[in-house]
Amino acid sequence: MWNEVPLFPEQASTAAPWVDSLYLMLVAISTIMTLLVAGALFVFCVKYRRRPGHERALPAVASTRVEVFVMLFMLLVFLSIFFIGARVYYMTNQPPPNSMDIYVVGKQWMWHLQHPGGQREINELHVPINTPIKVTMTSQDVIHDFSIPAFRVKQDVIPGRYAYMWFNATKPGKYHLFCAEYCGTDHSQMVGWVIAMEPRDYQEWLRTRSDESAASRGRKLFLQFQCITCHNRESSNRAPLLEEIYGNRVPLQAGTSVIADDAYLRESILQPKAKIVAGYRPIMPSYQGQADERDILDLIAFIRSLGPNQTPLRNEDSDPRKQQGATTDDP
Amino acid sequence: MIHEPPVQEMAQTPDATPRPRQPLHYLNVAYGVKSWLFTVDHKRIGILYLVSVTLMFVLGGIAATMVRVELLTPRGDLLTRDNYNKTFTMHGIIMVFYFLIPSIPSVLGNFVLPLMVGARDLAFPKLNLASWHIYMIGAIFTLYVMLAGGVDTGWTFYTPYSTRSAHTHVIATALGILILGFSSIFTAINFIVTIHRMRAPGMTWFRMPLFVWSLYATSLIIILGTPVLTITIILLAVERIFQVGIFDPAIGGDPILFQHLFWFYSHPAVYIMILPGMGVISELVTCFARKEIFGYKAIAFSSIGIAVLGFLVWGHHMFATTMSDYAKLIFSMLSFLVAVPSAIKVFNWTATLYKGSISFQTPMLYALGFIGLFTIGGLTGLFLATLAVDVHVTDTYFIVAHFHYIMVGGMVMAYMGGLHYWWPKISGRMYPEGWAKLGCLLIFVGFNLTFFPQFILGYLGMPRRYHDYSIYPQLQVLNVLSTAGASILAVGYFIPLVYFLWALGNGKKAPSNPWGSSGLEWKTPSPPPTENFETTPIVTTGPYVYNPDQETEVVG
Ligand SMILES: [Cu+2]
Ligand SMILES: [Cu+2]
Numbered sequence: 108m109w110n111e112v113p114l115f116p117e118q119a120s121t122a123a124p125w126v127d128s129l130y131l132m133l134v135a136i137s138t139i140m141t142l143l144v145a146g147a148l149f150v151f152c153v154k155y156r157r158r159p160g161h162e163r164a165l166p167a168v169a170s171t172r173v174e175v176f177v178m179l180f181m182l183l184v185f186l187s188i189f190f191i192g193a194r195v196y197y198m199t200n201q202p203p204p205n206s207m208d209i210y211v212v213g214k215q216w217m218w219h220l221q222h223p224g225g226q227r228e229i230n231e232l233h234v235p236i237n238t239p240i241k242v243t244m245t246s247q248d249v250i251h252d253f254s255i256p257a258f259r260v261k262q263d264v265i266p267g268r269y270a271y272m273w274f275n276a277t278k279p280g281k282y283h284l285f286c287a288e289y290c291g292t293d294h295s296q297m298v299g300w301v302i303a304m305e306p307r308d309y310q311e312w313l314r315t316r317s318d319e320s321a322a323s324r325g326r327k328l329f330l331q332f333q334c335i336t337c338h339n340r341e342s343s344n345r346a347p348l349l350e351e352i353y354g355n356r357v358p359l360q361a362g363t364s365v366i367a368d369d370a371y372l373r374e375s376i377l378q379p380k381a382k383i384v385a386g387y388r389p390i391m392p393s394y395q396g397q398a399d400e401r402d403i404l405d406l407i408a409f410i411r412s413l414g415p416n417q418t419p420l421r422n423e424d425s426d427p428r429k430q431q432g433a434t435t436d437d438p
Numbered sequence: 439m440i441h442e443p444p445v446q447e448m449a450q451t452p453d454a455t456p457r458p459r460q461p462l463h464y465l466n467v468a469y470g471v472k473s474w475l476f477t478v479d480h481k482r483i484g485i486l487y488l489v490s491v492t493l494m495f496v497l498g499g500i501a502a503t504m505v506r507v508e509l510l511t512p513r514g515d516l517l518t519r520d521n522y523n524k525t526f527t528m529h530g531i532i533m534v535f536y537f538l539i540p541s542i543p544s545v546l547g548n549f550v551l552p553l554m555v556g557a558r559d560l561a562f563p564k565l566n567l568a569s570w571h572i573y574m575i576g577a578i579f580t581l582y583v584m585l586a587g588g589v590d591t592g593w594t595f596y597t598p599y600s601t602r603s604a605h606t607h608v609i610a611t612a613l614g615i616l617i618l619g620f621s622s623i624f625t626a627i628n629f630i631v632t633i634h635r636m637r638a639p640g641m642t643w644f645r646m647p648l649f650v651w652s653l654y655a656t657s658l659i660i661i662l663g664t665p666v667l668t669i670t671i672i673l674l675a676v677e678r679i680f681q682v683g684i685f686d687p688a689i690g691g692d693p694i695l696f697q698h699l700f701w702f703y704s705h706p707a708v709y710i711m712i713l714p715g716m717g718v719i720s721e722l723v724t725c726f727a728r729k730e731i732f733g734y735k736a737i738a739f740s741s742i743g744i745a746v747l748g749f750l751v752w753g754h755h756m757f758a759t760t761m762s763d764y765a766k767l768i769f770s771m772l773s774f775l776v777a778v779p780s781a782i783k784v785f786n787w788t789a790t791l792y793k794g795s796i797s798f799q800t801p802m803l804y805a806l807g808f809i810g811l812f813t814i815g816g817l818t819g820l821f822l823a824t825l826a827v828d829v830h831v832t833d834t835y836f837i838v839a840h841f842h843y844i845m846v847g848g849m850v851m852a853y854m855g856g857l858h859y860w861w862p863k864i865s866g867r868m869y870p871e872g873w874a875k876l877g878c879l880l881i882f883v884g885f886n887l888t889f890f891p892q893f894i895l896g897y898l899g900m901p902r903r904y905h906d907y908s909i910y911p912q913l914q915v916l917n918v919l920s921t922a923g924a925s926i927l928a929v930g931y932f933i934p935l936v937y938f939l940w941a942l943g944n945g946k947k948a949p950s951n952p953w954g955s956s957g958l959e960w961k962t963p964s965p966p967p968t969e970n971f972e973t974t975p976i977v978t979t980g981p982y983v984y985n986p987d988q989e990t991e992v993v994g
Contacts, residue, residue, distance in 0.1 A: 141817060
């Protein structure tokens with residue numbers, strides 16, 4: 108039984124060795140300090156125990172010099188740990204620009220995961236190794252937390268906003284995925300696996316999935332939710348065209364501007380009045396309560412895929428047969 | 439009223455003071471339920487608190503036992519999921535709000551603070567009684583919730599789970615805690631005013647015992663922090679009852695706002711719990727080493743430093759949220775800074791032993807245990823202040839282990855030490871030393887066996903608040919160790935419960951100063967008379983005079 112007891116988690120991401128060396132450094136410092144304190148206590152307790160002939164304490168003066176020295180020494184040790192820790196955090200915190208995007212929606216009590224091509228999984232995530240992966244996450248209900256101990260990453264998944272994290276797996280294998288923030292009855296069942304595979308195997312795995320692409324699902328929603336009645340070519344003075352806005356700067360009524368990223372697009376759909384595009388009136392209704400978080404991810408994927416002249420026609424109905432190949436079949 | 443000039447010189451050993459044959463003291467001055475429930479004597483109120491917090495500790499302990507037994511096996515087989523969630527919630531709420539926060543201030547502080555500063559009572563005796571009554575009303579709410587079906591939000595009440603999703607008795611529980619807050623505030627006001635206004639003649643600020651300093655710092659935190667908790671609870675109730683969007687994003691609120699408000703109180707609350715414990719340790723270490731404390735002012739000021747800095751580090755509970763990276767960095771740095779005053783204290787206690795004359799009665803054993811366990815608790819706090827490491831271990835058993843080292847290894851050890859130390863004064867009886875040492879040893883061993891494995895479990899990634907870990911069955915061995923430790927711990931706590939009760943009737947009669955301590959509270963008979971001192975003492979030296987050539991200067 109004992110040889111099956113793990114004492115240290117598997118190291119399976121680029122961040123893991125960093126976090127572990129920090130951790131081991133802290134373990135070393137703590138061990139030394141604990142031994143110093145325990146050693147001093149032990150020695151004093153033996154040497155100065157009360158016994159016949161030693162009934163009273165010997166005179167010993169407390170000196171401010173010693174006190175200040177100890178304080179400065181502690182300060183130095185603690186602040187050094189802070190700086191090293193902050194450096195590692197910074198190094199491992201920002202995703203590289205060309206990361207692959209994975210989308211996560213947490214809800215009581217399961218994980219919905221979505222690949223860039225639209226492939227969906229539940230409580231299981233397949234990822235290629237040696238590929239930086241940026242995870243964009245939100246929750247449908249309460250706060251959850253997406254935790255993969257083998258990668259040393261963890262991020263609260265908060266309703267009403269996107270949270271991000273990233274990792275780069277280094278070793279093929281099957282790793283635990285936990286919900287680490289208490290979320291009710293089945294919190295302990297909101298668990299699953301991350302399967303890291305060689306990029307070739309990952310491509311192979313993707314091919315076996317027949318999911319519709321996210322952009323094409325988003326296109327259907329765009330028609331179904333009647334977004335098209337405003338956002339179309341004929342009435343582009345009524346509502347802005349959404350072609351090629353993803354990742355670009357949008358001028359706002361307030362005189363400022365924003366980059367149209369996932370968080371901005373999400374907000375535009377759920378709280379359209381939060382940021383008004385320059386030159387338009389705030390007539391767009393909120394889709395809060397109508398579109399769930401996964402719909403929004405699809406809508407964003409669709410907007411992201413919109414090239415010039417690819418907005419669907421206004422009178423196109425939402426018959427699925429007419430929408431094969433997402434956006435490419437437009438005139 | 440206590441500043442009357444001394445009528446006659448009191449002899450060195452208070453035992454020699456002429457006393458009537460059947461001395462009247464606070465215990466035998468009146469009998470009957472009413473004389474207890476409506477007493478305004480700080481000592482009797484201390485006893486009322488002692489009984490109440492002990493009952494709450496037993497309840498919280500039963501919940502802890504159920505949690506540990508459930509985790510013996512990976513599968514959730516003892517309790518249903520919902521009942522497990524309710525059980526750990528009850529454990530947390532009872533232990534934090536009904537035991538850890540009130541125990542040392544309201545039991546030991548209430549009893550000895552006036553004695554230590556040479557006063558007849560606290561400044562506002564009726565407010566003191568009101569504080570206990572309010573505590574009991576709060577406790578009734580919690581007991582009602584337990585009987586009515588429980589609450590399952592965790593003691594942290596995170597939104598929007600608590601406002602939208604939980605179908606349990608959130609409002610009643612939160613109201614109980616809100617009410618309880620007033621009991622803390624009343625006690626704190628009483629302590630602050632007493633310390634400012636009622637010190638015996640000659641007791642300057644720097645002649646106050648360090649326990650008094652720590653109670654002063656604690657009271658400041660309580661007065662500044664508790665109102666924020668009260669407001670947070672009201673906001674939570676408003677959202678839950680009237681669906682006003684404050685924390686729930688679905689109706690326009692911000693769930694992170696709740697965490698900021700909650701931890702703005704609850705991080706300082708950690709110091710509300712541990713500072714009084716640190717004060718007790720300063721008393722124990724000097725008394726049993728028969729030596730002046732090393733660095734009196736450093737310890738006194740570090741209490742105040744902790745009280746101030748403690749308000750600036752709440753964000754370290756939120757490193758896994760979407761708080762900005764700059765905020766995280768600042769909170770990380772401040773958390774390292776707040777560790778300095780605590781480290782100073784550990785250094786000073788250890789240095790006090792140097793060249794002392796150390797004896798090892800039970801209170802001292804608890805004090806030594808405290809220093810060791812608090813050191814481990816504090817050092818593991820550095821792990822959590824370190825951003826990159828915290829992200830990996832937050833919300834896991836590492837956190838659980840860390841704060842139990844501070845709260846149980848620190849605060850409860852100090853409370854037990856203090857209770858043994860002042861027990862002769864409180865009850866007029868000695869407790870049986872042999873049993874007490876055995877209890878202390880079991881608590882120390884059981885504690886470490888319970889919580890040390892949890893550090894490893896946490897680093898392996900085991901999340902907190904999991905009813906079932908069958909997906910990761912390799913964690914079982916460490917969990918079994920932890921549960922085994924918990925059963926030793928339970929026996930360790932049970933032993934003192936029995937012998938303290940036994941000692942009430944059968945213990946050896948306690949002299950007025952069994953430990954040869956220099957504090958004022960030992961200059962009056964055990965148990966003390968209702969008015970504490972027969973004549974108001976006059977203080978001419980610091981609190982820890984064990985040096986033979988200065989020893990004769992406290993006169994009454
Ligand atoms: Cu969860
Ligand atoms: Cu904290």
